[in-house]
Amino acid sequence: MKLPRRTDFDLDAVLAELDPNLDGARLSELGEGWDNIAYAVHPPSGGQQLLLRVSKFAEDTERFDTTTKDADLLRFVARRSPLVTNTVRAVDPHAGMLLLTMVPGIGAGTAPIRDRPALAESLGTLLARLHRSRVPNGLVDAATPAESWRVSTATAFARVTDRFGDADRCLIESFLTGPAPDRPRHTVFCHNDLGAEHLIVDPESGALSGVIDWSDAVHDDPARDFALVWADLGWEIVEGALAAYVRRGGVVDPGLVARARWFAAHSLAATLADEAARNDPALAGSLVRFRRVLQGGRNNLPRTQ
Template sequence: MTGDIRTLLARHLPDYRVRSIRRLGHGLDNLVYEVNDELLVRRSKAADPETNRQEVALLAAVRELSPLPVPEVVFADDESGVIAYRKLPGEPLDQHPVSVPERLAEPLGGLLSALHGLAPSELRDLAPLDVYPAPTLLQDAELDYRDVQGHVPESQRPLVERFLRETPPDEPRSLRFCHNDLGAEHILVDTATNSITGIIDWTDAAITDPAHDFALIYRDLGPEVFALTLSHYDLTLDDQDRARVLFYARCALIEDLAYGLSTGPRHYADAALTHLPWTFA
């Protein structure tokens, strides 16, 4: 596979000298390689030229919109489902926690103000509509929980099981442009300065419920950072919106726990268990 990456680099960057290629990681849909510690090459497991072109165009739009750094595309090869980006500085927050997470709240609030403040019609052709009914999410969470129940500390199981018996919240009244996967693994940070250096992985960006973006901040950084982020948010979240934030956070935590205990990296499960008390309290 690294041979294929070398071939693509030679085709699109003929004067670029490749000194090293290493596989950096993988997700459900993509493989990621690091080249010379300065480029990231993401290859889709199921290449779709139109999807590739759309993502490149979306990233260009997001770079104009976002107050935080986002990946800059160096080249794209639509037929092979490859996009190469300049590597942003910093480390993923999920594996490199900062000592003062409260300092992340203001830039996150600014980011979400910019994304959610955009009229969805402006990105209608680039960002898909993503509406997943709350009752279906709750059913999915219940199925995932059956698979992982034995890994949840016995003292914390009642918290999860009470949630799974509750009535899901009402559907959102309006949809906005969202990152739609703003977990700690997609927030790059400088741990020395407690600052955000970039927001990555916009493949799930969509027109959807803005509570989804806040939900992963709540799950991964806790209710205090969530509240501080809201204080720097230019739009309004009412009580119904906040109920959906908590609902999505809990569903997402159960999903991550199941993922980390099955096909995904174990640290997803470890983080889910660590964050369970504040997410379900």
């Protein structure tokens, strides 16, 4: 459930305070998440579009703290990522506003990937570098424990089991009643939400050019950063990314593939529960991806100890 939108400010006025050159700029809404709304900013004089992110937190301290932390996180990522990320142009933490550069391109889920090995190589290179990054204290937290996440999803799915056929219901229930994965040997800085919509590709070449939306970043299991790639783009991309990851010094422990499969399947199970509750027609496609994740993957990849 999303937080309600705030009505305690004049969006155009705050934007002009962030950058006087944007007085009179045109805004178009790009999307809404649980705690933020994103707008494309079209400068009145033309030129590069910008991105305005608006916090929906009503409480002043929470809004100030989360906006400040997110700005610090984006600055850290910009220094570490070999791919383009949103650069911070201006911040008003009291208003909960972040003015950012736009990452050009489109989400990988809406573009044909013409060279899948090249995309996998770029992704593995990115993750090897990120996972070796030393994160400043307090910048990110540990993720929600896998077991807690599993219980929450199982509860949500129990409310909509009548929306599924017997075979699909049994498959999902069997997964959700099984054990969550053990903690990994080591934890790293993770994007933690690398779904196709956050992997930005060039619309002409299909090459991976940038990564967006770092607000869910954590210091946790490296398998989390392969999970949604698996769920959205398939095992082939993950396999290639893992191989590139190892070549560039990434640490792949013996259980990483199994944990990535679990996180991918769990994410899809949570999506299935949500889509069933909303009678979303995307449910059929999510079921196909859920089955594929459970059936895919190999554990005999090159690995480091």
